[in-house]
Amino acid sequence: MLENLKIESPNELLELAIGYQKSQVLFSFVELEIPKTLHAKNQTAKQLAQTLSIDALAMERFLNACVIVGLLERENAIYKNTALAEYFLVKGNEFYLGGQIERYKNRSYPLWENLTEKLKSWKYGESNSETPEDEDQGADSMAEQHNLALLHGYALAKALDFSTYKRVLDLGGGTGAMSIGLSESNKNLKATVFDLPENVEKASEFITKSELQNRIETVGGDLTKDDLPDDFDVALMANLVSVFDEETNKNLLAKIYKKLPENGACIISGWILDEDRLSPEVSVLFCLEDISWNSPDVEKDFSVYKSWLEDAGFKRIEYKTYLEPTRLICAFK
Structure with missing residues (x-):
């Protein structure tokens, strides 16, 4: 019976489930102002760890996460902003969207914790005056x-x-x-x-x-x-x-x-x-x-x-x- 058992990878489902982790990486990336720091000078994980007073290993793992979600690039252990981060996430730039990201973190993100309850209580045409x-x-x-x-x-x-x-x-x-x-x-x-x-x-x-x-x-x-x-x-x-x-x-x-x-x-x-x-x-x-x-x-x-x-x-x-x-x-x- 086991020889006919079909084994499928759950990878696609797991990646969907950890979407919130990618959001948290983005939120911390903006909060730590890493794009602004790397705009001034590309750095290693060790250098950034010293600048931000973060454990070097934790910093390296975090920066690698930033690479996989498309915020940073890494070459020969040197990290630099992607074009996306350089354009939208360097504080002081004309189209800096850090405020928008902070809004997602502080206003939007907490709302989704009780989505099931919200779906059950929402009625078309009604607006809760308590909100x-x-x-x-x-x-x-x-x-x-x-x-x-x-x-x-x-x-x-x-x-x-x-x-x-x-x-x-x-x-x-x-x-x-x-x-x-x-x-x-x-x-x-x-x-x-x-x-x-x-x-x-x-x-x-x-x-x-x-x-x-x-x-x-x-x-x-x-x-x-x-x-x-x-x-x-x-x-x-x-x-x-x-x-x-x-x-x-x-x-x-x-x-x-x-x-x-x-x-x-x-x-x-x-x-x-x-x-x-x-x-x-x-x-x-x-x-x-x-x-x-x-x-x-x-x-x-x-x-x-x-x-x-x-x-x-x-x-x-x-x-x-x-x-x-x-x-x-x-x-x-």
Whole structure:
């Protein structure tokens, strides 16, 4: 009987199970500021161990783990940053994403511990008032995500032609990062960041730092209840729609359509699901993040958002990827 026993390797399953270990390697890599240290000078494990006051053997094993997850390269016992770490994880660089990584560690990671319970308790359209909004959508959280949003702002400016537009209404614009990227890329473009008062206060700081206060204004308010600001020909909804339920989103799109001039545009940007709802991987998993935060809705695919836009009155609707895994939908009046 044993000679017919089929033996399979569990390696693929084990690698899936230890995904959290890879995340912890990334978190410590950022916390220890190893990318910044190696940006200044490539080093051996022993040298880094002395610099960081860590046991030399522990340091060597940790650095090897950084190599296998794609954060470092090793040659002749010398460690150096990969291009990925050099671009995104060297503190002080323009698109440093250490704040985003810290957000995953401190805000997102703990939520997933009770995913089974969250799945059982989540109800579509309901939001738990005990979950404070500022944990995920408040000013501090927005600041952590600023550089990632800024990167998307520059990428969006390359993906779409804004030369014929005068002003963007950046709805739920957080720190104003998307508006900053768009405005710096289009010298004739102005922007209005419309968000909760505590968020636009933070936005004003980033806008002033970028020396764009003459072209980007901020308006505090609740976009689900208050009238939208006037005088815009592009409305931007970046990482916003899953924060609200379907009815709220449809009402907001209708308000946008009414305010837009002829040939004006509405842009939805975010981790939009592909038609089969099996990709991009980040977007599929982020649906569970929505559930863990007890958001009233989860990420949708293009066909759903297209139907909402059509209901609002939009006619020509385009869909594309502009910064993997981020998708955009551009609808014209």
